[in-house]
Amino acid sequence: MTKIDEIQFNNRKRANDYVHEVYELVKKRNPDEKEFLQATREIFDSLRPVFAKHPEFISNGILERITEPERIISFRVAWEDDQGKVHVNRGFRVQFNSDLGPYKGGLRFHPSVNTSIMKFLAFEQIFKNALTGQPIGAGKGGSDFDPKGKSDREIMRFTQSFMTELSRHIGPDIDVPAGDIGVGKREIGYLFGQYNRIKGGYEAGILTGKNPDHGGSLGRKEATGYGTVYFVDEMLKENGLTLDGKTMVVSGSGNVSTYAMEKAMQLGANVVACSDSDGYIYDKDGIDLDLVKELKEFGNKRIWEYTKERPEAEYHADCSAIWSIPCDIALPCATQNEIDEIAAHMLIANGVKAVGEGANMPCTIEAIEIFQEHNVLFAPAKAANAGGVAVSAMEMSQNSQRLSWSAEQVDEHLKEVMQNIYNDCKKAADEFGKPGNLVMGANIAGFLRVAGAMVAHGIR
């Protein structure tokens, strides 16, 4: 062994030992948080070669620090339903990392919300937000409140109670929430109104995802879905493919899913299926997106009702079976862990060529490994769905300048951001010896940006 080989061997060993040790510590500290441990494991697996090249990240304790949230706020949210009955939900805000800017990330209202889900989402946001290249740190929040079946007034009373407590912890230069599952334009409107009522003023930059008529940015609603498709399009082009004529399956029928379908259709894909948490529809000649929007975006309906208008389409009351439909491209855009090993094998058996994660962590680690082993092109969430938060950062800029950009300007910026993210991921994967592995590329490129800031800001 030459002297250089020996140094490299020792560096790799030191890096592996460090990653192993810190992961054991994270497991010990967060024993019941399976989603958070899944998200940290994926990052840790990618970062081994980084620590071999950057021993200063070891001596600065970056992994120990980056896996511990700066702050977790948990609070009671009491509210009254239309019958006068009192309910108590739990609210959260995880302020994970502020080395690149104010905490930034959405709010999720869903009965499954707990500390582990909040922490995994906020943790992933660190790397995603860093990848955008914009000055935003990372946070996430929400509540185990279930908006399904609630009246408009119940939603208003709940969100007002939620914001009454949250307002103590946020600010345009401190923490800027936005929407996520169960939090759309209506909820953002009520949250915004309550914040300004409490503070006695008009603070435009306190939330993003606002209605463009009331302080929001044009293009934010479309940004996550459009951005995912722009990223997938880059990945396909790099591999000599295009979206034109490809059969596509998209899970969910909410914000991300709807606008991913819209952009994919504009670029020539034939989207044949989408879903909600009850089941999926299969319309082999192509989904009627106006009908989906009418049911889900503008109405409070279930996806099965699509077949009332289009009896030629099929409805299946099992949302997870959507991955049994043959397709060239799959876009999971609903929720975490919706594609497991079984679904991955089904997609591969049916000839899938590319998978793009519109949702956060929609594929299990095992599913990702299976896609990679079978050379399926894979666009990881932290990179592929970063368009939403990127346009949120543009909304923050517009709010502080008291300006409104045109939809075309926003879309131009979004395209540029998604291309840059793609190139950064590709470059990092090449540099660290895993060409084409965009999972590693995204994790490494995002990490390097935030780790550099953490070293510069000192141990804290």
Ligand SMILES: NC(=O)C1=CN([C@@H]2O[C@H](COP(=O)(O)OP(=O)(O)OC[C@H]3O[C@@H](n4cnc5c(N)ncnc54)[C@H](OP(=O)(O)O)[C@@H]3O)[C@@H](O)[C@H]2O)C=CC1
């Ligand atoms: N909104 C944004 O800008 C961003 C969102 N994301 C991520 O994208 C995903 C979707 O968010 P978003 O579109 O905003 O949320 P929405 O609430 O608008 O939509 C969620 C959709 O997913 C469906 N869904 C939920 N759980 C399941 C399930 N287990 N199986 C099938 N469908 C399900 C919902 O169905 P139902 O109507 O039955 O509830 C709904 O159609 C989440 O992972 C979110 O974290 C990521 C980046 C930015």
Ligand SMILES: O=C(O)CCC(=O)C(=O)O
């Ligand atoms: O726009 C934002 O601030 C948040 C988007 C978000 O929650 C996400 O990227 O998962």
